[in-house]
Amino acid sequence: xxxxxxxxxxxxxxxxxxxxxxxxxxxxxxxxxxxxxxxxxxxxxxxxxxxxxxxxxxxxxxxxxxxxxxxxxxxxxxxxxxxxxxxxxxxxxxxxxxxxxxxxxxxxxxxxxxxxxxxxxxxxxxxxxxxxxxxxxxxxxxxxxxxxxxxxxxxxxxxxxxxxxxxxxxxxxxxxxxxxxxxxxxxxxxxxxxxxxxxxxxxxxxxxxxxxxxxxxxxxxxxxxxxxxxxxxxxxxxxxxxxxxxxxxxxxxxxxxxxxxxxxxxxxxxxxxxxxxxxxxxxxxxxxxxxxxxxxxxxxxxxxxxxxxxxxxxxxxxxxxxxxxxxxxxxxxxxxxxxxxxxxxxxxxxxxxxxxxxxxxxxxxxxxxxxxxxxxxxxxxxxxxxxx
Amino acid sequence: xxxxxxxxxxxxxxxxxxxxxxxxxxxxxxxxxxxxxxxxxxxxxxxxxxxxxxxxxxxxxxxxxxxxxxxxxxxxxxxxxxxxxxxxxxxxxxxxxxxxxxxxxxxxxxxxxxxxxxxxxxxx
Ligand SMILES: [Zn+2]
Numbered sequence: 001x002x003x004x005x006x007x008x009x010x011x012x013x014x015x016x017x018x019x020x021x022x023x024x025x026x027x028x029x030x031x032x033x034x035x036x037x038x039x040x041x042x043x044x045x046x047x048x049x050x051x052x053x054x055x056x057x058x059x060x061x062x063x064x065x066x067x068x069x070x071x072x073x074x075x076x077x078x079x080x081x082x083x084x085x086x087x088x089x090x091x092x093x094x095x096x097x098x099x100x101x102x103x104x105x106x107x108x109x110x111x112x113x114x115x116x117x118x119x120x121x122x123x124x125x126x127x128x129x130x131x132x133x134x135x136x137x138x139x140x141x142x143x144x145x146x147x148x149x150x151x152x153x154x155x156x157x158x159x160x161x162x163x164x165x166x167x168x169x170x171x172x173x174x175x176x177x178x179x180x181x182x183x184x185x186x187x188x189x190x191x192x193x194x195x196x197x198x199x200x201x202x203x204x205x206x207x208x209x210x211x212x213x214x215x216x217x218x219x220x221x222x223x224x225x226x227x228x229x230x231x232x233x234x235x236x237x238x239x240x241x242x243x244x245x246x247x248x249x250x251x252x253x254x255x256x257x258x259x260x261x262x263x264x265x266x267x268x269x270x271x272x273x274x275x276x277x278x279x280x281x282x283x284x285x286x287x288x289x290x291x292x293x294x295x296x297x298x299x300x301x302x303x304x305x306x307x308x309x310x311x312x313x314x315x316x317x318x319x320x321x322x323x324x325x326x327x328x329x330x331x332x333x334x335x336x337x338x339x340x341x342x343x344x345x346x347x348x349x350x351x352x353x354x355x356x357x358x359x360x361x362x363x364x365x366x367x368x369x370x371x372x373x374x375x376x377x378x379x380x381x382x383x384x385x386x387x388x
Numbered sequence: 389x390x391x392x393x394x395x396x397x398x399x400x401x402x403x404x405x406x407x408x409x410x411x412x413x414x415x416x417x418x419x420x421x422x423x424x425x426x427x428x429x430x431x432x433x434x435x436x437x438x439x440x441x442x443x444x445x446x447x448x449x450x451x452x453x454x455x456x457x458x459x460x461x462x463x464x465x466x467x468x469x470x471x472x473x474x475x476x477x478x479x480x481x482x483x484x485x486x487x488x489x490x491x492x493x494x495x496x497x498x499x500x501x502x503x504x505x506x507x508x509x510x511x512x
Pocket of ligand 1: 411412413414415424425426427428429
């Protein structure tokens with residue numbers, strides 16, 4: 001099968017850019033990825049682009065051709081909307097097109113503009129990732145939905161708010177030297193515990209912030225990389241996607257995310273790898289509990305076991321398998337439609353050796369990214385490997 | 389906005405005549421629905437919702453969307469009725485007394501913010 005190489009990556013700073021248009025944010029990331037790749041503009045055959053709430057936040061739908069133009073591209077451009085997994089599915093489509101021989105060079109990524117809305121507007125916009133009839137009308141917010149999962153988890157398996165606070169603290173620690181991160185500052189366990197409640201048992205520091213930003217990657221076929229003598233030592237070797245019922249009430253499990261398990265199993269099989277082979281992971285920690293659910297779904301832990309992973313030091317930077325060395329959504333920020341792409345960017349840099357935290361995983365060969373939509377009604381998992 | 393299927397369902401809940409949909413293999417689901425989400429069966433029948441359910445998980449929400457802004461803080465939860473689960477606001481109990489396993493009945497009350505109908509659970 002045709003391998004898919006990451007030829008170039010680009011990010012904007014993740015944070016507050018309320019005055020910058022979405023097209024400008026994406027153009028910055030896309031131009032950075034193009035420059036990093038050194039691929040001629042006219043060789044890019046397609047754009048696969050993730051965005052969730054642009055129609056509400058910017059009154060702008062049909063963003064595919066708009067941001068392609070902003071990025072200086074003249075190729076077919078498609079927007080993918082899969083809530084917080086938008087860029088993950090966009091990237092997956094680009095990967096599939098290279099593997100099936102349709103394209104040799106694609107640009108993938110995503111963008112979200114959120115801070116130009118008031119908090120109430122963002123809360124309302126994010127809530128529509130849940131079931132409108134049976135969840136939103138019942139008072140469910142996005143944090144509220146994860147709070148329901150958190151309570152179900154703590155009730156079924158045990159664990160404490162302190163365990164969750166260790167996850168927040170770990171991810172903030174990792175973000176301190178990441179220049180793209182929204183919060184390059186430490187948060188102590190006590191600070192997290194003492195932050196105000198948002199949707200109990202989740203408090204403010206259990207939650208990712210509201211963020212603007214964009215991510216982009218140039219992906220190329222193995223053949224193209226060889227022909228053009230590209231320096232592209234990281235390949236995407238596995239891709240998987242899983243789905244589940246939309247509303248929590250219709251799921252078999254309230255404290256497990258089988259959509260991520262399906263996505264991971266498919267990605268592992270695709271790459272000929274198992275969870276044991278993964279050296280480092282970027283997982284979708286929109287809330288601290290989400291990191292716990294991810295680690296269990298990905299096969300790193302049995303159900304009920306991951307809650308203490310950060311506290312025990314297993315997923316910290318000096319642990320056996322560091323998780324969210326970028327800072328995660330928690331500290332790096334979560335521009336919803338850009339997030340899945342940013343995880344691939346951060347993992348590529350970690351494996352290439354040009355990430356500020358690369359020295360933490362100097363011998364790492366296999367990395368995993370996990371991008372979830374809504375309350376994990378959808379999930380996308382990718383495996384990245386150093387192939388030289 | 390008219391939402392055929394859902395509107396009739398929430399009216400029935402409000403009248404104390406709540407129902408769920410049942411397929412030949414006894415998978416429960418909620419309207420509007422043309423096919424069983426579990427097995428794909430097309431023959432769905434309305435069955436009475438059990439009188440009471442148990443709180444399976446809950447949260448006390450402090451930061452709400454605009455349509456629930458004046459309701460905060462409020463408790464919301466997923467309640468297991470056996471064949472189906474429902475999501476709604478939990479009223480009539482101190483937050484500190486609320487726990488997983490609390491037995492509740494279901495009705496329809498108004499949102500304090502918008503006056504729109506909301507599925508509400510109360511202890512019974
Ligand atoms: Zn059925």
